[in-house]
Amino acid sequence: MWRQVLALVIKELLAVLRDPKSRMVLIGPPLIQLVVFGYAATFDLNHVPMAVYNQDSSQASRELVAHFAGSPTFRVVAMLRSGRHIDTLIDSRQAQLVLVIDRRFTRDLLTRRPAPVQAIVDGRNSNTALLIEGYANTILTDFALRWGRAHGGPAPPAVLDTRALYNPTLSSRWFIVPGIVALLTQVVTLLVVGLSVARERETGTFDQLLVTPMRPVDILLGKGLPGLLIGVLEASAIIAAAVWWFDVPLRGGLLALYFGLLLFVIAVTGIGLMISSLVSTQQQALLGAFLFMVPSVILSGFATPIANMPAWVQDLTLVNPMRYFLVIVRAVFLEGAGVAALVSQEWPMAAIGAVSLVAATWLFRRRAI
Amino acid sequence: MNPVALRRLRGLLRKEFLQIWRDPSALAIAFLLPAVLLLIFGYGVSLDARNVPLALVTQRPGALAASFTAAFSHSPYFRPRPFLTIQEAERAMRAHEVQGIVWLPSDFARRAQAGGDAPIGVIVNGVDANDARIVEGYVQQVWATWLTARARRRGEAAPTPLSVQPRVRFNPAVSSRDYLVPGLIAVIMTLTGALLTALVIAREWERGTMEALMVTRVTMREILLAKLIPYFLLGMGGMAASVAIAVLLFGVPLAGSWWVLAGASALFMLAALGMGLLISGFARSQFVAGQIALIVTFLPAFLLSGFVFDIGSMPRAVQWITHVVAARYFVAILQSVFLAGNVWPVILPNALALAVIAAIFLGLARTVFRRRLD
């Protein structure tokens, strides 16, 4: 029996590798997605255009503006002479932040009254708005503390000593790139497994296969294993790119990473086989894969945290294998987590894998003969 | 157009509408797909951190420490959990039970009393950099508020002698849904617009009816027009449904006028349908057409439209690529029209760009489609 399965696995791999089109599917889109995601998907802000309306024009206010101009986050694009154009600048998106320094700025500083500074932010992109506000606050506070000290003011009772664990420079890329490992592994495995039976049904070879003495379980194994193999290889290539091309640190062990990967690929293969056994054309298979993939990526925490979702949506994510693997891959890459520390993520994937494989076998048996 | 040509066009249009009516797949793509995607994304994508689990480590409780930690309990952003030692807190962080740690060391009160500048340790989990940065900002806000309140209570001058008045234009509550949902509409309509035309024309190739049409007296322009008009109307219907979901279900305010929205949508829909036409000029099966439409519309619209990821912060080369993504211009218009109103300096250049892209796609489709099979 294993000989037949092996023959089917070899046939499946040959079919994928000999056809230039499917070879492209394995290499082209993943490469493009890796590059595009790696470079384009960033929450980091730099060179944010800002304008300053400085009504004070004193040493102190100029110093404050210099702080902003010197920061890599901001780029001062306009110095305003009147307050009339502030809203226009924001509305037309020429500036995302306008800093308004009041006429009383220096006077209030010297008399130890809170000196008024206004920060007007474009809220159309709320995430950017929040980040801009955060950056501006940091610069303003930093300036204020320094000025206070230099002019003999009281020291604050306590200051923040902030430090980010695992990702000290808070680079988005370190967050996104390991996520791509999960994303692309899912896409490729699902397509290879989900389309393979449909392709045979379309060309008529599936009947040919069913009249051989192979049992449905053998066929299922023969269809699933190549997807598993290709998924793991694809993931390895992206892991290598993450480490050597994008310089994301791999702090944990390969054992933890590959153990999680294997569970994930098994779960995805099970789902792919379920799609395979339900559809009869490649078009339906593609549609099925798409219908699974989109919610699964969106509700995985790939780009936005699961914790921000409404409670009922969070409950839905519990059946999404990608959700667990994303935690594992990021934890292993950045936190250096080991196999044991990730049990809470590993067993749900194993459970999803077991359920989907059993379901696929059942569906397959029902349809095949 | 002469009456005979007009009759041909009318015949084709009638056929197209009958097909739309009898084969539900086009209606599903136009209405069901955007609605489902909008719901998934609308509920699934949120950047608003609320109730962030935060470890508060107070190694030696006292009045000062208590007043500081109380400030966190009042913040809507945090769900504080008290810890007595930093080791326990770090363990909780490793187990992903808390997102960050605020640590008041044992000498906190003494140093604060002695000369100030007592360090408060803030440790955030930096894995999700964006989330971490937002949490950092929130912590800083809590701290600043605490300082000012304390100074006022004691009648002292504020140690940070600035009064920062932040003002967020257009989205004062900084709700991410209000800005994400309009952008989503652009992303989703790119996909459905391109899919609609690409699939229906590929279907004609597949079933051999295109071949039969081509040998009649009908011209290619009539065939393309007969595809464009019904699916334009259908796409606009889907668009209207999406806007209705955004406004009625997600409560996104619509600050600008309906007319501007409709006009910009029409331009964008022409660009999206044009892209679909172009795809179907190359792909002669629904399977291939669907695949290409997914790859060339969905992903670029999602990543390169500025809908989540700020275009200005991308590498220069990537920024250049974003200029050919129609969704980029539509996202800009939508975010303004929904949140800001009829901001003409944003609307006009972007609408112009949309018009140019639509013209290019439709023009290319016109040249790619010949009355030939090769």
Add this chain to the structure above:
Amino acid sequence: MPAAADPVPALRCAGLRRRFRIGRRVVVALDDIDVSVARGGITGLIGADGAGKTTLMRLAAGLLQPDAGRIEVLGIDVAREPLKVQTRVGYMPQHFGLYEDLSVRENLDLYADLQGVLPAQRPARYAELLHMTGLGPFTARMAGRLSGGMKQKLGLACTLLQPPELLLLDEPTVGVDPVSRRELWQIIDHLTRNLDATVLFSTAYLDEAERCDTVLVLHEGRLLASGPPREIAAGMDGRSFRATAALGRRQLQARLAGLPWVVDAVIQGGGVRVVTQAGASPDPATMRPAAADVRFVPVPPRFEDGLVARLRAESGRDAAAPGGMAAGDAGVVASPPGADDDIIVVEHLTRRFGLFAAVDDISFRVRRGEIFGLLGANGAGKSTTFRMLCGLLPPSSGRLRVAGFDLRNAAAPARGRIGYMAQKFSLYGDLSVAQNLRFFASAYRLHGARRTARMAWAIREFDLAAMLEATARDLPLGFKQRLALACALMHEPDILFLDEPTSGVDPLARREFWRRINALAEAGVTVLVTTHFMEEAEYCDRLVIMAQGRVLAAGEPEAIKAAARGANRPDPTMEDAFIAVIEAADKRTLAA
């Protein structure tokens, strides 16, 4: 032929050439075609799949540009002025170009709009066409719910709305039942005889060639012959015979096929139709082993005889080689045939899809070592029956046993006793010939030395050595057919299921294929075959005729033909018999 003299022929090709690029491969679809077709009458474009028929049709309709050479339709250069040509010709593509989710009336309206038929003209034109096609009662029905024959007639009506000077019909009779085929021919005859239209008609059925005024025979992109069909058969005078002998037609055919003076030997009725080499007369003495009682009766030559003779000359192959597999050398060891040994038993078999009964209460038995045919048009229920027999589809009710097993519940080893060749020769297109063979051998549980031996056998017997590394997708159709049969025979099955095994392949490949099947049957392998080629039914020992899910007739081909014999049909063909059976069934339904 007067065509050359006609100042404005219907179709004229000069040095016409057209290639296609499929991946990295360049396929020459048409190679240097020079031909002229006069106006008036019916011209048949004859050839197997891949011969270039559709390419020539599309070039004539202005849907493709030639790579080289010139093609003129009604005196107009098609490449230069396609629109002008298109306003004067009607073209029905394969699958008829209908919108399936539009009704008959809506399809007519659409094409009337597109062809510029004025609203005032329509009622009369519609009435005429609906009467001619017999679609009158069905105007409100969706085109997708029409039978194959009705679709074909609707497609034709749509192209005739604005009466064309030249009508191009691309394989209008493929997969259509014989009754509809006959009706289509009546319409075409009416058009050409009474309405002065010119018809260019492509087909893979050789018997249709004889009804044409002129035929163009395409073979692998080249024009093999052109002219009136009788002219092509003319050189065959005195070379066609009907041979009979006591030893049985299959044995007789096997012995005749290998002889040097025989060009063609096919089973027909109870005997063998033999075509001799030019100048040679039947010489029973050369037969090995000898058959003393063999008798040769001269018969009038037919178009197919002429075509096969030309193809043989073209390919340089004689009637026997390759694959002249002698009985006993089939490489198959099956149990010897027993007299009343029913290896396939079907009783009251029914398969419903929803409310529709695709197979409706059928029963038949197949004896060991028999070639058994399932004959019927597309949609008759052949394939559904077939899939149930192979265990690919569960029956809704009824009983079926194959080699003593119900394959649906039988353990895997039971399936090891059957071989299956699916429609369109399903192979793994991306795999090489050798990889396909190896995979199917392994799937049938062969390994080690046994697998090596069987692969060597397949490569030798099916003459595959030269193409072992070629990718299966790129093989010519005849080669694919051979490889598919080799794969199905890897494990020496007792029963062989063949689903439309010869559709689309050229006459030589078909003969070669049937010779192999005959040899297998002689060796005791039971063969179950579906076909819509009526003459192939003659090769079967017994057959059933199916229509609308029911068995209308069963028995030996001769008996079925004899039942159709009447005053106006002294010597009915299989097609005549088929039509008679269907008409009788319709009459019964009407009476009931």
